[in-house]
Amino acid sequence: MDRNDALLSDWRQRALALEAEVAKAVIGQERVIRLVNTAVFARGHVLLQGDVGVGKTTLLRAFAQVLGGAFARTEGTIDLMPNDLIYYTYISADGKPAVEPGPLIQHGENLAIFFFNEINRARPQVHALLLRVMAERSVSAFNREYRFPHLLVFADRNRVEREETFEISSAARDRFMMEVTIDAPTTDDDRRQLMFDARFHDTDRLIGGLAAAMVAYQELNEVAATIQQAVQASDALQTYALGLWRATAVPAEYGVRLSDLDTAQLMLAGASPRGMSLLLRAARVAAWLDGRSFVTPEDVQAVFVETIAHRLVYQPVYEMRRPEISGRLMSGILASVAAP
Secondary structure, three states: OOHHHHHHHHHHHHHHHHHHHHHOOOOOOHHHHHHHHHHHHOOOOEEEEEOOOOOHHHHHHHHHHHHOOEEEEEEOOOOOOHHHHHEEEEEOOOOOEEEEEOOOOOOHHHEEEEEEEOHHHOOHHHHHHHHHHHHHOEEEEOOEEEEOOOOEEEEEEEOOOOOOOOOOOHHHHHOOOEEEEEOOOOOHHHHHHHHHOHHHHOHHHHHHOOOOOOOOHHHHHHHHHHHHHHOEOOHHHHHHHHHHHHHHHOHHHHOOOEOOEOHHHOEEEOOOHHHHHHHHHHHHHHHHHOOOOEOOHHHHHHHHHHHHHHHOEEOHHHHOOHHHHHHHHHHHHHHHOOOO
8 A cells, every 4th residue: 555545544533533423413414514524525505595493503513523623604695895805993992993814814824614694685785705714714804915825615595585684606616616405304214313312402511512623624625636646536426527627518319308397498607617527526535435445326415515516507587496407417427328
């Protein structure tokens, strides 16, 4: 076993330990935890959506706890402005105006996770600033450039409330490696635990009870790069992925049929090159987490919906029906493109 194989084997055990630790605080969400963990080791930003009170914030806080590094958080509100992320002003004890760094820059290069709660309540101007931070991992403030080489952005939004909310633009959605949906647990055992186990009634204590900083977050970029180099994609797998890419733009040509609409007139734009690149990054991590050094079609399929669905742009007449259409369209594409 060479040095890289030993490194990846050791880190795989750490990654699986992270999942097990998060699962102590978030029950009944094994697949969601695996997807977020995949994004972490692929170094991609995550948008979590779901109904009110299903544990979105708890899940993201749990990952922040076990990953370590500096953590900053902001709450999306209708009156939040871009500058509120960079600095805040107040009157000091001696009655003079004072300025302090805001949540985005207060930790400097040590910032590892920036958590944006209820992102759809913030204005598009705030989304625009966050877009640069996510794309370039940097921001300008106080006549200098702040860089965040280890940064991951975790954001959540609920899909129930629409009052005083702003839709996230296609460009902003495309910066998220994954959009993951979290639903309430369905088994009676999980529901009984959430209702009657007192551990789950105090979120702060629940998160505080998890092991902190289980990995050296400064090393995650190097580990992620090693995974991408070590896990191979065969020619057949590459052909399969290209077929999926084409099918997102012209699903009708691949035989995708949806009963109540014309798939030939559905799409305005398919997946972006960035999106397909991130799909393969995530698929390599999925293979690594399962102990393989090569990508299988099942690895691609495991992350396809979460990495691609939110990037597709429908014709305006269909855009309002996105929640209803997306799942069926993605299933149709996976069923219609032949896997090797």
